Amino acid sequence: MSGQASLQALLDREAIRDCLYRYCRGIDRCDEAALRSAYWEDATDCHGAWNGSAEGFIAQALGKLRQGGRRVHQITNVLIELHGDTAAVESSFFALQSTAALPQQQTFLCGRYVDRFERREGQWRVAARTVVYDWIEECARPELAQDDAALFGPRQPNGRAAPDDLVYRLLEDIHRDESAASRR
Known part of the structure; x- marks a missing residue:
């Protein structure tokens, strides 16, 4: 090859x-x-x-x-x-x-x-x-x-459905940073 x-x-x-x-x-x-x-x-x-x-x-x-x-x-x-x-x-x-x-x-x-x-x-x-x-x-x-607070206690944040999961906030932040950088 x-x-x-x-x-x-x-x-x-x-x-x-x-x-x-x-x-x-x-x-x-x-x-x-x-x-x-x-x-x-x-x-x-x-x-x-x-x-x-x-x-x-x-x-x-x-x-x-x-x-x-x-x-x-x-x-x-x-x-x-x-x-x-x-x-x-x-x-x-x-x-x-x-x-x-x-x-x-x-x-x-x-x-x-x-x-x-x-x-x-x-x-x-x-x-x-x-x-x-x-x-x-x-x-x-x-x-x-149990609800998340009782089940996980101090182990936060917990997984959520889209768009509330932390990964979607991360992606939004990165896209916003990319947009700002491309406008410079």
Whole structure:
């Protein structure tokens, strides 16, 4: 592989990883724009009980997630096989979550996103996703039903949905600084 081809492969892999991480932010922060930016408009998603369009998955997931609860998704062991403008991507995930309906019920999931990524107009996004579940553990955690002040105590700030999470303030500050610098 030539130096230019090797560099392009590294850039492609990094763009795919960035897309995977945007998906996690979208799910964990209920950030619709981040979530949509991870999928092509015509993408499909087989996500446990959901099997259909990614658009339908996003609408269904955000409807539930916006009701409340807590969730953290972590991506590990990302394997990317590039084939031109298509990539086979296997990403292990850990997800810890609760819902508004059962805040004291904790679900720990481990599995893999088995994704077909496609590069279109220079961007990599998921064209087809199948979630493979490798582990589930559910347990009652009554303390999770407490409000944030009682649950976290002095451990502040706490994660929030978009746009109230601290990361969005950071991004606003950086964009404002960039705008000010470009006007100088």
